[in-house]
Amino acid sequence: xxxxxxxxxxSVISAATTGVFTLLVLRRWWQxxxxxxxxxxxxxxxxxxxxxxxSQVVLALVWSPFFFATWYWTGALMxxxxxxxxxxxxxxxxxxxxRNIQMAxxxxxxxxxxxxxxxxxxxxxxxxxxxxxxxxYRDHTDAAGNLVPGIMPGESRGTVRFFSPIMNVxxxxxxxxxxxxxxxxxxxxxxxxxxxxxxxxIAAGGLLxxxxxxxxxxxxxxxxxxxxxxxxILIFIGFVYTTSVPDKEDAPAVPVAAAGLRQDTP
Numbered sequence: 001x002x003x004x005x006x007x008x009x010x011s012v013i014s015a016a017t018t019g020v021f022t023l024l025v026l027r028r029w030w031q032x033x034x035x036x037x038x039x040x041x042x043x044x045x046x047x048x049x050x051x052x053x054x055s056q057v058v059l060a061l062v063w064s065p066f067f068f069a070t071w072y073w074t075g076a077l078m079x080x081x082x083x084x085x086x087x088x089x090x091x092x093x094x095x096x097x098x099r100n101i102q103m104a105x106x107x108x109x110x111x112x113x114x115x116x117x118x119x120x121x122x123x124x125x126x127x128x129x130x131x132x133x134x135x136x137y138r139d140h141t142d143a144a145g146n147l148v149p150g151i152m153p154g155e156s157r158g159t160v161r162f163f164s165p166i167m168n169v170x171x172x173x174x175x176x177x178x179x180x181x182x183x184x185x186x187x188x189x190x191x192x193x194x195x196x197x198x199x200x201x202i203a204a205g206g207l208l209x210x211x212x213x214x215x216x217x218x219x220x221x222x223x224x225x226x227x228x229x230x231x232x233i234l235i236f237i238g239f240v241y242t243t244s245v246p247d248k249e250d251a252p253a254v255p256v257a258a259a260g261l262r263q264d265t266p
Contacts, residue, residue, distance in 0.1 A: 005130050008060045010225040015053040017232040021239065022046040028243075038089035041102070045082030048074045053228065056133060063127045068151060069117040071133060076164045077112055080171025081105055083206075087178035108163055126151045134224045172210050179203040179238070198241025205234030 025046055029039035052074035055067040085105060088098045126136045126149055138150040183199035212227030 005060070005132075007132055007225045008057065008130065010229040011053055011056040011060065014225075014229045014232050015050060015057055017229070017236055018046055018050040018053055021232070021236050022050050024239070036089070037098075037102075038086040040086075041082055041089060042086035045079055045084075045086065048078040048082055049232065052079060053232075059127070059133055060130055063124050065122055065124075066117065068122065068133075068137075069113070069120070072137065072152070073113050073116045076161070077167050078109060080168045080175070082171070084171030084174030087174040091174075091178055091181070108167070112163060120152065123149050123151050123153060125149075168210075168213065172206060176203050176206040176210070179206065194244050195242045198238040198244075201234050201238030201241060205231040205236075205238060207231075208234065 022043060025039060026043040029035060029043055032039065051070055055071035055074070058064060058067045059071060082105070085098070085102055088101055092098045092101075128136075136150055137152055139153060140148050140150060142148050179199040179202040183196050183203065186193075186196045186199070208223075208227040208231040210227075212223040212225075
């Protein structure tokens with residue numbers, strides 16, 4: 001079975017982890033008496049993470065324009081900013097700033113998915129079973145130095161790619177920065193040690209896939225799947241740590257999601 005590669009196995013683990021994680025966060029939001037928007041934003045972000053990793057699994061088996069568009073769109077645009085949006089609701093308390101940011105995010109979301117799916121030309125001949133999507137999604141050179149067309153030729157990625165750096169940097173800074181801020185705040189107050197540990201796990205989990213995305217831009221996709229899987233697991237561990245005691249109304253809020261988890265696709 002040529003599709004059973006290390007990348008495929010790690011994609012399955014990532015999809016399973018983020019799928020369970022999404023259900024836990026959304027259940028927590030649904031059961032909360034106030035249904036806080038930060039939990040919903042994290043749940044949406046994790047759902048995007050799950051959709052992206054599930055699309056990787058599907059694309060290792062069959063070609064599908066829908067799943068390819070979902071894979072690219074979630075990774076290039078949606079995961080990091082939605083997870084960062086959850087942190088924005090916690091850390092930006094003045095006025096309607098966080099809500100206005102979400103309105104802009106919804107606008108970009110509604111505009112870019114149809115564009116990616118219906119108006120971006122794909123080259124399905126570049127696909128084959130078990131293909132490494134981080135290699136074949138764009139033009140690349142083979143061992144002989146010949147140019148090999150990718151699924152998305154260079155000229156077809158302009159519109160979505162324009163938003164990619166902005167969305168991913170914003171989401172990553174919010175998530176990782178918010179986790180570090182919360183960990184240091186709990187440590188200074190010498191309270192809730194589990195949340196100090198949990199937030200450091202979250203920060204590390206957010207940085208792993210971000211590093212994988214940077215390496216992809218530099219032409220080295222080797223850390224992509226490992227960073228994606230490791231990031232999901234570390235953030236899940238952080239979530240378990242940070243939610244192992246009841247929340248207090250006067251305690252600093254703690255981010256529980258991951259950024260860029262599939263910000264790896266430029």
